[in-house]
Amino acid sequence: MLEINADRLLADFYDLRKIGTFKTGVHRPTLSADDIRSRHWLVDKLRAIGHEAEIDGIANVIGRAPGKGPHILAGSHIETQNEAGWLDGALGVLYALEAARAVAESGAYGESGVDVIAFADEEGHFSDMPGSNSWVGQLTEETIDQAVDRTHGLPLREALDKAGLTGKPRRQMERERYLCFLEAHIEQGGWLEANDLTIGVVTSIVGSWQYRIVIEGQQNHAGTTMMKMRRDAGVAATRLLQAIETEFPKIAAELSVWTTGRITLDPGAPAIVPGGAEILFQFRDADPAVLDRMHAKLEELIKAEDTNGPCDVRLEIVSITKPALMDETLKAAFTASAERVCPGKHTLMPSGAGHDARTLAPYIPCAMLFVPSINGVSHHWSENTSDADIIAGARVFAGAVGDLLAAAKG
Amino acid sequence: MLEINADRLLADFYDLRKIGTFKTGVHRPTLSADDIRSRHWLVDKLRAIGHEAEIDGIANVIGRAPGKGPHILAGSHIETQNEAGWLDGALGVLYALEAARAVAESGAYGESGVDVIAFADEEGHFSDMPGSNSWVGQLTEETIDQAVDRTHGLPLREALDKAGLTGKPRRQMERERYLCFLEAHIEQGGWLEANDLTIGVVTSIVGSWQYRIVIEGQQNHAGTTMMKMRRDAGVAATRLLQAIETEFPKIAAELSVWTTGRITLDPGAPAIVPGGAEILFQFRDADPAVLDRMHAKLEELIKAEDTNGPCDVRLEIVSITKPALMDETLKAAFTASAERVCPGKHTLMPSGAGHDARTLAPYIPCAMLFVPSINGVSHHWSENTSDADIIAGARVFAGAVGDLLAAAKG
Numbered sequence: 001m002l003e004i005n006a007d008r009l010l011a012d013f014y015d016l017r018k019i020g021t022f023k024t025g026v027h028r029p030t031l032s033a034d035d036i037r038s039r040h041w042l043v044d045k046l047r048a049i050g051h052e053a054e055i056d057g058i059a060n061v062i063g064r065a066p067g068k069g070p071h072i073l074a075g076s077h078i079e080t081q082n083e084a085g086w087l088d089g090a091l092g093v094l095y096a097l098e099a100a101r102a103v104a105e106s107g108a109y110g111e112s113g114v115d116v117i118a119f120a121d122e123e124g125h126f127s128d129m130p131g132s133n134s135w136v137g138q139l140t141e142e143t144i145d146q147a148v149d150r151t152h153g154l155p156l157r158e159a160l161d162k163a164g165l166t167g168k169p170r171r172q173m174e175r176e177r178y179l180c181f182l183e184a185h186i187e188q189g190g191w192l193e194a195n196d197l198t199i200g201v202v203t204s205i206v207g208s209w210q211y212r213i214v215i216e217g218q219q220n221h222a223g224t225t226m227m228k229m230r231r232d233a234g235v236a237a238t239r240l241l242q243a244i245e246t247e248f249p250k251i252a253a254e255l256s257v258w259t260t261g262r263i264t265l266d267p268g269a270p271a272i273v274p275g276g277a278e279i280l281f282q283f284r285d286a287d288p289a290v291l292d293r294m295h296a297k298l299e300e301l302i303k304a305e306d307t308n309g310p311c312d313v314r315l316e317i318v319s320i321t322k323p324a325l326m327d328e329t330l331k332a333a334f335t336a337s338a339e340r341v342c343p344g345k346h347t348l349m350p351s352g353a354g355h356d357a358r359t360l361a362p363y364i365p366c367a368m369l370f371v372p373s374i375n376g377v378s379h380h381w382s383e384n385t386s387d388a389d390i391i392a393g394a395r396v397f398a399g400a401v402g403d404l405l406a407a408a409k410g
Numbered sequence: 411m412l413e414i415n416a417d418r419l420l421a422d423f424y425d426l427r428k429i430g431t432f433k434t435g436v437h438r439p440t441l442s443a444d445d446i447r448s449r450h451w452l453v454d455k456l457r458a459i460g461h462e463a464e465i466d467g468i469a470n471v472i473g474r475a476p477g478k479g480p481h482i483l484a485g486s487h488i489e490t491q492n493e494a495g496w497l498d499g500a501l502g503v504l505y506a507l508e509a510a511r512a513v514a515e516s517g518a519y520g521e522s523g524v525d526v527i528a529f530a531d532e533e534g535h536f537s538d539m540p541g542s543n544s545w546v547g548q549l550t551e552e553t554i555d556q557a558v559d560r561t562h563g564l565p566l567r568e569a570l571d572k573a574g575l576t577g578k579p580r581r582q583m584e585r586e587r588y589l590c591f592l593e594a595h596i597e598q599g600g601w602l603e604a605n606d607l608t609i610g611v612v613t614s615i616v617g618s619w620q621y622r623i624v625i626e627g628q629q630n631h632a633g634t635t636m637m638k639m640r641r642d643a644g645v646a647a648t649r650l651l652q653a654i655e656t657e658f659p660k661i662a663a664e665l666s667v668w669t670t671g672r673i674t675l676d677p678g679a680p681a682i683v684p685g686g687a688e689i690l691f692q693f694r695d696a697d698p699a700v701l702d703r704m705h706a707k708l709e710e711l712i713k714a715e716d717t718n719g720p721c722d723v724r725l726e727i728v729s730i731t732k733p734a735l736m737d738e739t740l741k742a743a744f745t746a747s748a749e750r751v752c753p754g755k756h757t758l759m760p761s762g763a764g765h766d767a768r769t770l771a772p773y774i775p776c777a778m779l780f781v782p783s784i785n786g787v788s789h790h791w792s793e794n795t796s797d798a799d800i801i802a803g804a805r806v807f808a809g810a811v812g813d814l815l816a817a818a819k820g
Contacts, residue, residue, distance in 0.1 A: 187634060188631045188633075188634040189630075189631060189634030189635050189636065189639075190635070190636075190639055191634075191636065191639075194639070206633060208633065208681075210680055219790075220599075220786065220787075221598045221599060221762070221763060221788050221789060222667065222669035222671065222692060222694075222762075223598070223616060223618065223667065223694050223761075223762035223763040223764070224597060224598040224599030224601075224761070224762040224763050224786070224788070225599050225600070225667070225762070225786060226599065226600075226601065226665065226667065226762075227659075227666075227667055227668075229599075229600055229601075229604070229786070232669070234651075234670045234671075234673065235651075235655060235670070237673075238648050238651040238652050238655065238670070239652060239655070241644075241645075241648040242648050242649060242652040245645060245648065245649070249637075255636065256637075257632065257633065257635070257636065257637055258637075259632035259642070259680075259681070259682075259683055260644045260645070260648070260675070260684075261632065261644075261675065261678065261679050261680040261681065261682055261683075261684065262675055262678040262679070262680065263644065263647075263673045263675055265670070265671065265672055265673055268671065268672040269671050269672070270620055270669075270671040270672065270690040270692055270728075271618075271669070271671065271692065272669075272671055272789075273669055273671075274670075274671065280680040282632060282680055282681065284632075284633050318680075351633075351634070352631070352632075352633035352634040352635070352636075353631060353633040353634050354633070376630065376634070376635060376639065377630075378631050378634070379631060379682075380629075
């Protein structure tokens, strides 16, 4: 079994954490000075093990292993949400780096190796996973032209230029070079911890359907408009959302999730009956049939409120992402490796969050591995994973890499 | 019966409407240039009928009738909400002006007359009815020091200074000068119109209890946090508000109203389970016992959600105003006058909105009269009342003024 150097791995984690430190986490939004520093840090690390490394025109860091292959592509993303955790995608990047080093050092894999990739902006500061979309040929120049940072409004073109990336080519995946893509990440939820597990092997990355629900009633004086004469958009919103909370559990699957992220009443004043309401609503599941069922139920509940209530209610689709199934052989490799490292402490589970592997899954066999998030926290500076779990995850990850490369050699 | 000059009255309405015209309404926020122009316009009108008129140190316009009295105090407010209607409080001011003119012209009331008042900032641009509160001695210098315009942040002191009012005394009511205070206003609701009525005689001005409901849950990733592990503050808010909509009709009175004006989820992002929620909630009724019952029910429902739900829920009182009962004799005078002008087309009704009469009611007998609002609209530029209803209301108002002054003369 391919083994890692745990001390070296942890040293990398603690080094990278120094770039953009925020409390116990880090603040490295895409193409910020600290994000660029972290990408150059990674390029240096890759060159030190003999990889041909560069930052491409969309800020993906790519490190190519020597040898004719076949190779494994591995990695995740290195930038963070604002004032967020030190692990998140960086975990997957450093696991890939350590696996690449371990393969290179072992001398047992011939012409094969691990290409390491850190995709740009998986966190969506500028747009929807532009790094991995660029890598699979799905990012247009127009999308880049139009993208601006959602926090401070800087255009993506200017940010790329500031980072010295104007004119650099955007690299695309050479499909025939790779056996597969492997990505590790923190779980970002509390399932592994709650069940005393160390490793989650991802079965699929859920599809996420996002909606805007728009309600039109009539704005009125909150003192002089009698209850029975009101067309209160806020009351309609409340009734609809309560119906969703009552009805969705009856048709959803065990791991389906649905969330109301925002409710805006118009005009939002204490003494005015709201004439309008807008709800941001989404649901996720790994099974397309369940997603269809939730969509149909949502439409039914909205139609009922529109027909039976005093307000006009309509549904607008904001975005739809399809579920991405992980590859059977790769899942088996992760599971076998996990059983060696932490017998009985691993599970198959869906990923409720989107990841770069979802972008790559239509083009190349993919698999993902999760390690526990303490208290289920993510996208917050207090996010953490124990050193023991970090090391266990890296051992499982590298073990599977070794097995897969050995199997490919035949 | 004291009669008015309808043509002259309508001419005043159309003149005043030219100051700060916005679409078919007006924009005369408190102490704006147009608001000050309208106050000077009123001073000129009052002086033209022999009243001693001035704008005092808080911008109340006061016009004193000649004669030793007893006098009736009558009026309302002349400023408007932003981009609002042309009638609202201006209706009560112009009814008072016309009644004062009619009394002066009739020569039948000896030393008695009608003092006309236009209170400053009933609409609350700067604070809670500072004009009428100043008039009854309840406005402190500290409140003036701290008040700023809620739209653009200008301090009240600076606004008064710009209007040339710095150093002017704030006039207080000479209680012994007056029989009573009479105020007319548009209904601001659709009750009169829906019931084909011309006049509403106000029985009481409702008490209004305003709350902030604060819910604390746990912020989480909307994809990776399973439903049963969530402490979603938005879901708790929805369940609580739906419980209010279900339970309040069982304990409220026929004309009670309750309103959720704003729901804020924190952080309010589409893919984050809200960790916090804040609700602005209020209810109103004319009966203190009903107000107490609604408060007790609200506390009960909040305690139930706090105890049974996964979030912490607490209630904060923002403000409480007590109901103000209108005077029996004065109500009877309005009703008798209405029965002469529009037989059978008048009703007794509570005022769901606050008015300056609520501020004065603890100090002097008060009564209010409403005319219909077309489609129940108010605080919007499309607010309107038919000319026929405007004239009918003025005739009822002046008729009651004449009867009351005649009765006082004995």
